[in-house]
Structures are given as structure tokens and as C-alpha cells.
Amino acid sequence: MSRQAGQNFNKFVHWGRNVVAVGRNYRDHCAELGHAVPTKPLLFMKPPSSYLEEGSGPIVIPRGCRSCHHEVELGVVIGSVCGDVHEDDVMPRVAGYALALDMTARDFQEEAKKSGGPWTMAKCFDTALPVSRFISAKELSDPSGVKLWCKVNEEMRQNGSTADMVFNIPYLISYISQYFTLHPGDLVLTGTPAGVGPVHPGDVISAGLGDLITMKFTVAQKE
Ligand SMILES: CC(=O)CC(=O)C(=O)O
Ligand SMILES: [Mg+2]
Numbered sequence: 001m002s003r004q005a006g007q008n009f010n011k012f013v014h015w016g017r018n019v020v021a022v023g024r025n026y027r028d029h030c031a032e033l034g035h036a037v038p039t040k041p042l043l044f045m046k047p048p049s050s051y052l053e054e055g056s057g058p059i060v061i062p063r064g065c066r067s068c069h070h071e072v073e074l075g076v077v078i079g080s081v082c083g084d085v086h087e088d089d090v091m092p093r094v095a096g097y098a099l100a101l102d103m104t105a106r107d108f109q110e111e112a113k114k115s116g117g118p119w120t121m122a123k124c125f126d127t128a129l130p131v132s133r134f135i136s137a138k139e140l141s142d143p144s145g146v147k148l149w150c151k152v153n154e155e156m157r158q159n160g161s162t163a164d165m166v167f168n169i170p171y172l173i174s175y176i177s178q179y180f181t182l183h184p185g186d187l188v189l190t191g192t193p194a195g196v197g198p199v200h201p202g203d204v205i206s207a208g209l210g211d212l213i214t215m216k217f218t219v220a221q222k223e
Helices: 002-015 025-033 106-115 167-176
Strands: 019-023 043-044 051-053 059-061 069-071 072-077 094-101 129-131 145-154 156-159 187-189 198-199 206-209 215-222
Touching: 072 145, 072 167, 094 187, 094 206, 094 215, 129 215, 167 187
Parallel strands: 019 187, 051 129, 059 215
Antiparallel strands: 019 043, 069 198, 072 094, 072 187, 094 129, 145 156, 145 206, 206 215
């Protein structure tokens, strides 16, 4: 896919497609938040309205949130329909990737965990999904051992590798596809490594994927 085609695909991806997110997919992140390592993928959704493209404005911490965390993640962009696909058949159906931040209102999430409620308020607010440009599968031919990092105000906070996922990409997409069909342009967020932490209004978050991409976002607070 050409650079131009990649950018077009990115536009397509952003609006109206499903975003499936995987939680607790790195052992070190499970440990830092005191969670057991899951025995099957933990899934939740983020709405397409939460997408934020680089250069289009700040990440806005939602009203009343006192602890908004960065979570850097590799996103997988689906290229062709995945319904009940075998692990071996997943990778040809992947169009490409995006670097993403699964911004999380941690205090809202803690409240939800205590009450047994869903994570919607914690994960779905406007701007909760900052993303990079589309990275074609040709550009990233092997996503299974790529570095991903996140800095806040130039301080390294997360510095992991996709090699450390509990469930790898073929397994995750095959698993998800047994329960609901993934369509072209859907995005699968594959979980975050250790080092998540709070951001504050005025902070600058930068993140990178191997030597392929870096992206930068500022942070604001909703009054
Ligand atoms: C604790 C979480 O918010 C789970 C999650 O999103 C993750 O990436 O892990
Ligand atoms: Mg996450």
C-alpha cells in the first residue's frame, strides 16, 4: 500500500468502525495494577467517537476525572472480514497497524470495578483514543517483537516490547472472531505494557513504535 493509500485507509478507519480493546495483556502491567494474569483475553470496546488524530487538538481529560492515565498500545487494523478465523489465517487479513494511546480515567475505572459496573466512563470519553497514522502491513512485516514506548514531558514512562504480550495477535483476533465478526477498518488494541501513570493539563505525551513512528499530543482538562 502506498503512503497516500495508507493515509486514505487511516481516514476510513477513524470513522464508524468498531474498536475492540484487550486488557491485561502484559504480565508487568498486570503486576503493577495488582491483577492476576488472565487465562483468556479480557475484552472491552472503545467508540469511534473517541479517536483523536495527531495535530487535531489535545487529549481532554473528562470532567470530574482526577487521574487520567496514558496506556501506549499497538493497534491492529483489520483488512478483510474475520469471522471465526483460525489463528493461521489471521495475518493475511491484517491491513496494518496504528500506534495508539488507550487513555483511561483510572479513578472512574476503579469506581466501576468496585461497583461491578462497566468501564464505559473510564475508556470511552471524547479524545480517549489518540492514534498515529496508518502503518501498512508491508511497513511493519513482523509485529511480534517491536518496541513501544511512551514519554510524558520527555520522561520515559513506558518502554516495552510486543514480544511480551500474553496472547499474541493471531490468537487475539482468532479468539475475538469466534464471538463477533471483525470488518475492514476495525481496530484491535492489544493491551499496554507496564509504566502507566497520570497525565495533567499542559503535559506533552510522546510515543513511538520501533523506528517506524513517533507521535505527540498535548493534554487539557474539560472544565
Ligand atoms: C487496566 C486496564 O485499563 C486494562 C487495559 O486497558 C490494558 O491495556 O491492560
Ligand atoms: Mg489498555
